[in-house]
Amino acid sequence: MNKHIELRHDWTTEELFTIYHKPLMELVFEAATIHRKWHKADEVQLSTLLSVKTGGCPEDCSYCGQAARYHTDIQVQALLPTQTVLAHAKRAKEAGASRFCMAAAWREVRDNRDFDRIIDMVKGVNDLGLEVCCTLGMLTEGQAKRLYEAGLYAYNHNLDTSEDYYDEIISTRTFDNRIQTIANVRKAGITVCSGGIIGLGESNKDRISMLHTLATMDTHPESVPINALARVKGTPLEDHSKVDIWEMVRMIATARIAMPASMVRLSAGRMEMTESEQAWCFLAGANSIFTGEAETLLVTPNPAMSDDLVMLARLGLKPMSR
Template sequence: MTAPRTDWSRQEVAAIYTLPVFELLHRAQSVHRKHFQPGEIQVSTLLSIKTGGCPEDCGYCAQSAHHHTDVKAEKLLPLATVVARARQAQAGGATRFCMGAAWRQARAGGEFEQVLAMVRAVSGLGLETCCTLGMLTEEQARRLKAAGLHAYNHNIDSAEEFYGHVVTTRTYAERLATIAAVRKAGITVCTGGILGMGESEAHRVGLLHRLATFDPQPESVTVNMLVPIKGTPMADQPPVSPIVVARVIATARVLMPRALVRLSAGRTQLSPEAHLLCFYAGANSIFAGERLLTAPNPERDADAKLFENLGLKAMPRDTRTADAGGLGGAAAEG
């Protein structure tokens, strides 16, 4: 199978994004069926292993020490707690377990060693392991890979020209450098953005263009909707329309045919009908569990009911590796 195109121009991306919606959905669904089993959804679980007190000033985030929110800074969770939560997630049907820490960059020394132990233990349970720990050096990425890490999440949030409205304590270039370190270490890349932060349609196109022109493309693409949180600069942003979310997902599906497209934060804002639209547009991964780091998420029962009503089933483990240009062994996903 030939590798997906990575030389998209911004105009080409805009032309896909602005197609009449039925045309766009039809294209996305056709592409989706070539690469995945329709109706199979990957179920991931995300655990906050170190909550709050983050020195970054991301305008959407409850965990930033710059904002006055209800989230209190906590210490890194003990290994036993993390393993117990991973077992629980596995029993609930999750195949991927993500661990998030509110750090500007992964810590050196003891705390990093503890995270490595968590990665080893969670991988040892047979779960795909993912981390999001902030910026990483190449050496840290190599050590995470050696510990068994399957994926690293590092979102680019939006188009580069809008990034200064989202965060001022780090640059887009720093974001890209961490993604490059992850790729170089042979860890699969999970990245994406957030909709509803006040960005324009052109910025959404810019985000999709940046994602689709990574070479190789990310194995997982997260599509988040802003969850407005009291005390953050983005608390009063109006909700983004599910039709916009579906457009972004469908465009991502056309541009990045082999990526898992993960409907992430903000699912509590989506009705069952809006979920259906997003899955039809090509989303094939969700986070399950009542909380997504510090934001609310649909309860497991609600998701189980949704899966049953829509005839969806959980996708088996992702067996791709990042070694063969990021897309080796995609067959497990149909």
């Protein structure tokens, strides 16, 4: 792996737009070449994502089945007991995961007993030797510092879409709120996990704008999830079309070229992808997937860990060790 190439933080939207629209084979070849210079091409990190508090969220994210205002079949679940979460983490590690992510359907972190319990969960998962990640909504500088001191490795806070399109998807917080939380995370010394979702009705220009925001940060996010909209019945976006696989491949390849050192995560939407389609995503530079024992990604269907291990073996890939 050649990591002596200087990372760029001065990409223009025009440059990224040109990359995104290259002939597909040329684009994938370039992304695959860069991927091999920065990463072990035969390794894929298995990350387990557990919803530790589900549903009842006051936000109005139009893609999310956990918003309290939408009529979905998702059952509200209070914050799980710490020992239950640690048992999930232990099983995830035994199954091959090297990263364990905990998600709570909160608008923002509040300084209360629930946050104290999250701190205990972070400490416990860290003690298991896993990369521990949380996504808990907005948080302050002080809260980020507490998480860092507990051993948090990464914090996920997706941009979701471009700044210009953001208000079409969410009205209960602003794009700047997301940028501020990412800044608080970075200042605390926690690695950043931030990406977005395609299939929300956005344009290619919006997709490039979102990547541009990430790729021009002073430090690129160490983790960049690329999600295909997982349509949830009862949400405003339930009737949107399935994302075309080549759009996913183009997004992953562009992210890989612009942010070569980052982990590019093939995230939501895999349930509707064939094994061959996922293989194209790995070739284009994705080197992480979310998997788990419950066959869900938060509240949407996801392939089983056993199926993922079979797929990786068939493709000549192996789980990344920490």
